[in-house]
Amino acid sequence: MMMRNLVLASAPIALLAAFAPSAAAARGETAATVEIEAGQPGPKIDRHIFGQFAEHLGTGIYGGIWVGPDSKIPNVRGIRSDVVGALKAIKVPDVRWPGGCFADEYHWRNGVGPHRRSTVNANWGGSIEPDTFGTDEFMDFIHQIGSDAYVSVNVGSGTLEEASDWMAYMTADQRSSAGADRAANGHAEPYTVKYVGLGNESWGCGGNMRPQYYIDLMKRYARFTRNYNPAQQGDTNPNAMQRIAVGPTDDDAAYTEAVMEAWSKRDWSWSIEGLSLHSYTVPHWPPSLPSVGFGEDDYASILQATLTMEQKIAKHSAIMDKYDPDKKVALVVDEWGVWLAENPGSPKGFLQQQNSMRDAIVAALNFNIFARHADRVRMANIAQMINVLQSLILTDGPKMLLTPTYYIHQMYLPFQDATFVPVKFDAGEYRHGQVALPKIDAVAVKATDGKLYLSLVNLDPAAGSTVRVTLPQGRFGKANGQVLTAPNVNSVNTFEQPNTVTPRPIAGKVAGGVMTIDLPAKSVAMVALER
Ligand code: AHR
Numbered sequence: 365m366m367m368r369n370l371v372l373a374s375a376p377i378a379l380l381a382a383f384a385p386s387a388a389a390a391r392g393e394t395a396a397t398v399e400i401e402a403g404q405p406g407p408k409i410d411r412h413i414f415g416q417f418a419e420h421l422g423t424g425i426y427g428g429i430w431v432g433p434d435s436k437i438p439n440v441r442g443i444r445s446d447v448v449g450a451l452k453a454i455k456v457p458d459v460r461w462p463g464g465c466f467a468d469e470y471h472w473r474n475g476v477g478p479h480r481r482s483t484v485n486a487n488w489g490g491s492i493e494p495d496t497f498g499t500d501e502f503m504d505f506i507h508q509i510g511s512d513a514y515v516s517v518n519v520g521s522g523t524l525e526e527a528s529d530w531m532a533y534m535t536a537d538q539r540s541s542a543g544a545d546r547a548a549n550g551h552a553e554p555y556t557v558k559y560v561g562l563g564n565e566s567w568g569c570g571g572n573m574r575p576q577y578y579i580d581l582m583k584r585y586a587r588f589t590r591n592y593n594p595a596q597q598g599d600t601n602p603n604a605m606q607r608i609a610v611g612p613t614d615d616d617a618a619y620t621e622a623v624m625e626a627w628s629k630r631d632w633s634w635s636i637e638g639l640s641l642h643s644y645t646v647p648h649w650p651p652s653l654p655s656v657g658f659g660e661d662d663y664a665s666i667l668q669a670t671l672t673m674e675q676k677i678a679k680h681s682a683i684m685d686k687y688d689p690d691k692k693v694a695l696v697v698d699e700w701g702v703w704l705a706e707n708p709g710s711p712k713g714f715l716q717q718q719n720s721m722r723d724a725i726v727a728a729l730n731f732n733i734f735a736r737h738a739d740r741v742r743m744a745n746i747a748q749m750i751n752v753l754q755s756l757i758l759t760d761g762p763k764m765l766l767t768p769t770y771y772i773h774q775m776y777l778p779f780q781d782a783t784f785v786p787v788k789f790d791a792g793e794y795r796h797g798q799v800a801l802p803k804i805d806a807v808a809v810k811a812t813d814g815k816l817y818l819s820l821v822n823l824d825p826a827a828g829s830t831v832r833v834t835l836p837q838g839r840f841g842k843a844n845g846q847v848l849t850a851p852n853v854n855s856v857n858t859f860e861q862p863n864t865v866t867p868r869p870i871a872g873k874v875a876g877g878v879m880t881i882d883l884p885a886k887s888v889a890m891v892a893l894e895r
Pocket of ligand 1: 419463464465466564565569747748753767
């Protein structure tokens with residue numbers, strides 16, 4: 365039996381002994397216990413762990429967000445309204461743009477003003493990048509969905525002057541030529557740029573740089589990509605721009621060590637506020653596992669791979685603690701998600717894949733890992749928002765569907781800016797062949813609405829679990845929420861059948877300070893505990 369997240373010294377033996385098997389257990393299903401320790405609240409779970417990533421890649425931007433003002437698809441200034449509505453509903457905290465590898469070949473001037481210059485998107489299928497969706501369109505999109513901008517500047521193939529001019533275009537007022545140019549393009553007020561990425565994967569597609577070479581460059585970008593917006597000035601300003609440096613990939617700590625060591629020796633002239641971690645769930649490279657029609661072998665190996673996020677974050681956090689015990693620099697997991705084989709017949713390099721109930725479980729497990737590391741992981745951006753990799757939304761011309769991963773984001777809304785509440789639980793075991801995984805995962809939070817929420821995940825694809833939750837002291841009388849499950853772990857939503865995987869209500873029984881809930885096989889539940 366695996367014990368996870370142990371907060372108390374010993375297992376609640378008495379509770380285990382007192383547990384009477386329910387009807388579910390009688391059907392051969394298992395039982396689990398969870399104990400909520402509300403007296404020891406943890407850190408705030410930053411809502412930015414639910415951030416998004418939208419790259420100029422395949423139909424992520426063109427078709428997914430941008431249809432143009434003349435399109436028959438309902439839009440506001442070229443940005444499709446159905447997508448905006450869906451994203452507003454999940455309170456997207458930030459969107460990272462324009463890449464990814466694309467960012468290190470992006471030249472922003474091609475995408476502003478009345479005369480756009482098209483280019484070749486060399487990273488992603490050699491498609492033509494029309495540059496009709498540029499800085500002003502991105503900021504309009506961000507504004508329409510009510511989100512923060514996370515702009516990645518081009519360190520790989522651009523110049524420092526170009527990046528610095530871009531910041532001026534976005535944030536300076538009209539007394540400067542850059543601000544006047546922006547005003548002439550239709551936006552008089554400076555934009556708010558909350559986050560700036562100083563390159564992307566500089567150890568790989570961003571220029572394959574030695575850590576020290578990157579650090580020398582990065583210090584200059586950290587200093588000179590200035591934000592001029594009057595509303596973002598001052599170190600203690602909560603709205604001040606945060607600079608995110610390139611950090612590690614997976615468990616390779618070379619960049620973590622080098623960048624954090626450099627940061628620990630910084631002087632007044634530069635700093636960073638975040639270090640990026642990229643880690644995809646991909647058991648074998650290149651990605652070859654199908655996104656539809658897979659069996660339990662693939663299911664178990666993907667879940668096993670995704671759970672290694674825990675060790676990766678722990679490893680990089682420990683290194684960061686060495687140089688930054690006060691946790692000033694955030695670990696920003698700004699690319700994560702399941703990377704599978706491209707849909708058969710889809711354009712090569714567009715990274716189009718379906719999204720299944722299995723991927724919803726992956727999303728929930730990762731959110732739970734980020735929540736457990738909330739003191740260091742203060743932002744994460746799933747790759748990617750629409751039509752690319754582990755998407756929340758798929759579009760096909762005028763059609764749009766919400767994926768199982770979208771619904772996890774919706775169900776986890778109470779986690780945004782909530783306070784982590786420790787839980788102790790016996791995870792049990794789900795075993796398939798050589799793969800042994802915890803069967804149950806659990807995280808509790810005190811949300812900003814004052815309620816206690818419990819996320820429960822059942823990884824077992826075949827057997828449900830009756831979960832008995834010892835509640836903190838206080839009178840809890842109700843336990844209601846939503847559960848996401850599906851006929852199979854490989855169930856997906858399609859344009860023909862968009863509602864195969866959608867949340868439905870679930871309720872627990874509360875009596876004598878204990879909540880009992882029947883968790884279906886392959887499910888994620890989010891339950892509000894109320895007095
Ligand atoms: O998300 C797809 C690609 O994966 C990004 O462009 C790159 O940063 C990463 O390697």
